[in-house]
Amino acid sequence: MKLLRYGAKGAERPGLLDASGKIRDLSEHVTDIAADALMPDSLQRLAALDPQTLPLVDGVPQQDLRLGPCVGQVGKFLAIGLNYADHAAEAGMDLPSEPIIFTKWNSSIAGPDDDLTLPAGSAATDWEVELGIVIGAGGRDIPESEALDRVAGYCIVNDISERDWQLRRGGTWDKGKGYDGFGPIGPWLVTPDEVGDLAAMRLWLDLDGARQQDGTTATMVFGPAQLVAYCSRFTTLAPGDVITTGTPPGVGMGQKPPKYLRPGQTMRLGIDGLGVQTQYVIA
Template sequence: MKFLRHGARGAEKPGLLDQDGRVRDLSAHVADITGTCLTRDGLDALRALDPASLPLVAGTPQDDLRLGACVGGVGKFLAVGLNYADHAAEAGMEVPAEPILFTKWTSCIAGPDDDLALPAGSTATDWEVELGIVIGDGGRDIAPDDAARHIAGYCVINDISERDWQLRRGGTWDKGKGYDGFGPIGPWLVTADEVPDPRALRLWLEVDGRRFQDGTTATMVFGPEEIVAYASRFATLHPGDVIATGTPPGVGMGQKPPVYLRRGQVMRLGIDGLGQQRQRVV
């Protein structure tokens, strides 16, 4: 199933995408697409619904119908750095021996097609297409062999990053990763049963039609199950938490010379089977 949130910013309603690409409203069954309905029991209840019986929502998603982030009420937005061997090489850094965890503040979360407002004074705002994990059943000290049972589904994330703030402003990545709008999520959450192999997905990103990133999750150093198990050693994971899993090569920082976003440009990005995003830089 593909779950989404539709409507005006701050007033999104829960929905799903049917087989014909139309949005069906779930408001009569759940208040929002949050952790409450993403546990195994919650998803089972939603799977029992007949999509054809749900009200159709007027408009075409990502055209004249705005979509919000596909998960609401996110408690933790975690991310993994340098998780693609070829991206680590691009950055001139060693492949990490264990996952590099950092946080993106939840106030950075945006809809998949919302405009990106450059921070005042920014000179190095960059892009990163990433596979996102959405936690279903929570847990602490999850065993790697059991981690798949804790994943509700997957989504597209653009881990937007201000590189000067990330790398040159006191040694913490969070300042460069958590600015408002730096976390577009969606367009939809695709349940894990519809993603047979999350390590065999093509992901790509373009700026003004120029393809910068064109990679595959096969080059991830740590896979989704390893990441979930590892993160759960340091914090209890809760339903609806989101984890960005790293990016393939082709980021702006890795170009020679580096290339960064400017007002008026448009980013397009996507992952096979998980949908696409589009952000205009303003």
């Protein structure tokens, strides 16, 4: 299934994408794509529905119909740094011996195609296409062998980052990662049965039509199962929590000279099987 949330900001409704690319409303079955709706028994009930019996939503998704973040009511938005070997090399940093965890504040969460407003005075806002993990049946101290069974699905995340505040202004990475709008999620949450090989997913990002990032999850240092298990050592993972798992090379910071976002530019990014996001940059 491809689960999603559609409609105006703050008033999104739950839906799914049918085989013809149209949205079907799920409001009679769940109140949101969030919390207990992401537990295994709920996902099984939704998967048993015939999409043709669900109300058809007017509009074309990502054209004349806005999609919101594909997960609502996110409790924790966790992120992993330097998790692709070729990205670490690009950044001139050693591979981590254990996952680097930071947080993106929930107020950073945005729809997949919402405009990105640059922070006041920003001169180093960067892009990072990433595979996002959405937790279903969470828990604490999850064994790695059980970790993927605790996942409700996967999605695209753009881990937008203001590099000056992340790396040069003291403190933790969170400051540069948590601005409003710095965490577009979606367009949809894809359940594990439709995702395929997690170690062979292609990720890419274009800026004004020019390819910047083009990598695969094959170069991940720590895979999804390792990350879910590791994060659960430090916090109880709950349904709807999101873990974004790192980015391949091609970020602006790693280019010579560095290249950062400017008003008027457009980012377009995608992951095989998970859809595409588009963000227009404004001052």
